[in-house]
Amino acid sequence: GAGVSQSPSNKVTEKGKDVELRCDPISGHTALYWYRQRLGQGLEFLIYFQGNSAPDKSGLPSDRFSAERTGESVSTLTIQRTQQEDSAVYLCASSYSPAGRPGEQFFGPGTRLTVL
């Protein structure tokens, strides 16, 4: 079956513009995560969605960042008024967690964002 897909694969934008990044999780996966990975760094947790529960937004670095998810399907990460420090690869992951134990995360290929 299809894995996690993300679009666009690359995005170049000018400082101050808004961008939208899309994630299509694996069908049936109730959990969806967004991460940011700066060059040469580890993954930084941004936000988490689980079904219809309120998302965990504790990792969002500023109020310029927001994300939405429709039910258990597509998610969109929006960055407003982009800054050069927002340049990074944005990774999406989905998982299905059986009751009682964590589930492994399946990652998409990422969106490489470059802010000029």
Place this chain on the structure above:
Amino acid sequence: DAKTTQPPSMDCAEGRAANLPCNHSTISGNEYVYWYRQIHSQGPQYIIHGLKNNETNEMASLIITEDRKSSTLILPHATLRDTAVYYCIVSDMNSGGYQKVTFGIGTKLQVIP
């Protein structure tokens, strides 16, 4: 989440076993040990996880010490395609039923021909 420490880099000869260590001395009783790897320019890929017992799958083996304060990921016969950054993380289920994890910088494994 408990923090983990890993060596920043390791080399391994092709065909030999790669043993990647991870320290997680503050792990709590309900936290699992997970390993992922990230090949250049790709998203991370799940490898294996365990709680207390050693685990083996088609990709690797995971050896967890009895006190659970450290673990070792073993790639039994490393190939050039195993060159990647390997992340060791520990995670449990929070009240919402998911794992909020932090991926550190991992260990960059270079498999040498």
